[in-house]
Amino acid sequence: MKYYGRKSLLVLATLIVFIGLWQAYVSVFHIPVQILPGPLLFLSKFLNIMAMGDMSTHIGLTLYEIFVGFLIGCVLGLLFGYLLAKSVLLERMFTPYIVLVQIAPKISIAPLFLLWFGLGATSKIALVMLVVFFPIMVNTIVGIRSVESNMQDLLHILKANRWQRFWTVEIPYSLPSIMSGVKVSTTYAITGAVIGEMIGAKAGLGYLVILGSETYDINLILTAVLLLSVIGLVLYLLSNVLEKRLLRWHESQEVIM
Template identity: 85%
Template sequence: MSKYGRKTSLIIVTFIVFLLLWQAYVSVFHVPVQILPGPSLFFSKFLNILQMGDMGTHIGMTLYEIAVGFVIGCLLGLVFGYLLAKSVLLERLFTPYIVLAQIAPKISIAPLFLLWFGLGATSKVALVILVVFFPIMVNTIIGIRSVEKNMQDLLHILKANAWQRFYSVEIPYSLPSILSGVKVSTTYAITGAVIGEMIGAKAGLGYLVILGSETYDINMILTAVILLSVMGLLLYLLSGYAEKKLLRWHESQEVIM
C-alpha cells in the first residue's frame, strides 16, 4: 500500500471508531437527543439542514467575510511589516498601538465594530482584518530582518537599488516567515468572522450557532460547527499547498512528509 493509501485508511478507520464511540456513549448513558443525538440521527438532520433554502446564504456570507478580511489583512500586514522592518523610527511610533490593538480581547472589540459598521458584513470583515494583520506584520518584520549581513554587504558593493534588494533578496529571505504567518492567520480569520457573527449578525454560520442555542437546536449548532471546521481545514490545507509550491527550493520543505 502506498503512503497516501495508508494515510487515507488511517483517517477512515479513525472516523469509524469515533462514530462507534459516539453511538456507544449516547446509548449507554441514555443521552437525550436534545443534548446529543446519535450519529445516524444527526447526519439525517445534518442533510436536512444543508438543504434549507437559506443555507447557501449563510455559508456564502461567512466565506465572503473571511476571504475579503483575510486578503486585506494580509496586504496591510505585509505593507506595515515591511515599513516597520526598514524604519526603526516607524517601529517605535506604531508598535505600541498595534500591540495594544492585538492584545485586546477580540470579543470585546466586536461590539465596537458593530456600533461603527453595523450588523452587515463590514463589521465582520473589519474584525477579520484585525486578527489577520498582526501575525502577518510580525512575520514580515522577522523575514525582512533575517537577511544575512554578508548578503546586505554584497548588495551594497554591487550598488543594488531598493527594488533589486527587495526582489532578489528580501522576498526570498522573508517568504518562509511570511507564509508561516499566512498559515496561522487562516485559523484566526475564521475565528474573527465567527466572533463577529455571534455578537450580532443577520446571516452567517456564527449566526446559526447563536440561533441554534436560542432555539435549543443542537443539530443546527453541530452543523454550523462542522461546516466551520471544514472551512478552516480547507483554508489551512490550501495555505500549506501554496507554501509547498512557493518554497520548493527552501530547506524547510525537505522535512515535510
C-alpha cells in the same frame, strides 16, 4: 504515493474510531437527543438542514467575510510589516499601539465594530482583518530581518538598488516566515468572522450557532460548527499547497506534509 495512501487510511481509520466512540457514548450513557444526537441521527438532520433554501446564503456570507477580511488583513500586514522592518523609527512609533489593539480581547472589540459599521458584513470583515493583520505583520518583520548580514554586504558590493534587493533577496528570505503567518491566520480569520456574527448578525454560520442555542437546536449548532471546521481545514490545506509551491527550494519542505 504510498505515503499519502497510508496517511489517508490513517485519517479514515481515526474518523471511524471517533464515530464509533461517539455512538457508544450516546448509547451507553443514554444521552438525550436534545443534548447530543447519535452520528446517524445527526447525519439525517444535517442533510435536512443543508437542504434548507437559505443555507447557501449563510455559508456564502461567512465565506465572503473570511475571504475579504483575510485578503485585506494580509495586504496591510505585509505592508506595515515591511515598513516597520526597514525603519526602527516607525517600529518604535507604531508597535506599542498595534500591540495594544492586538492584546485587547476581540470579543470586546466586536461590539464597537458593530456600532461603527452596522450588522452587515462590513463589521465582520473589519474584525477578520484585525485578527489576521498582526500575525502577518510580525512574521513579515521577522522574515525581512532574517536576511543574513553577509548577503546584505554582498548586495552592497554589487551596488544593487532597493528594488533588486527586494525581489532577489528580501522576498525569498522572508517567504518561509510569511507563509507561517498565513497558515496561522487562516484559523484566526474564521474565529474573527464567527465572533462578529455571534455578537450581532442577520445571517452567517456564527449567527446559526446563536440561533441554535436560542432555540435549543443542537443539530443546527453542530451543523454550523462542522461547516466552520471544514472551511478552516480547506483554508489551511490551501495555504499549505501555496506554501509548498512557493517554497519548493526551501529546506523546510523536506519535512512538511
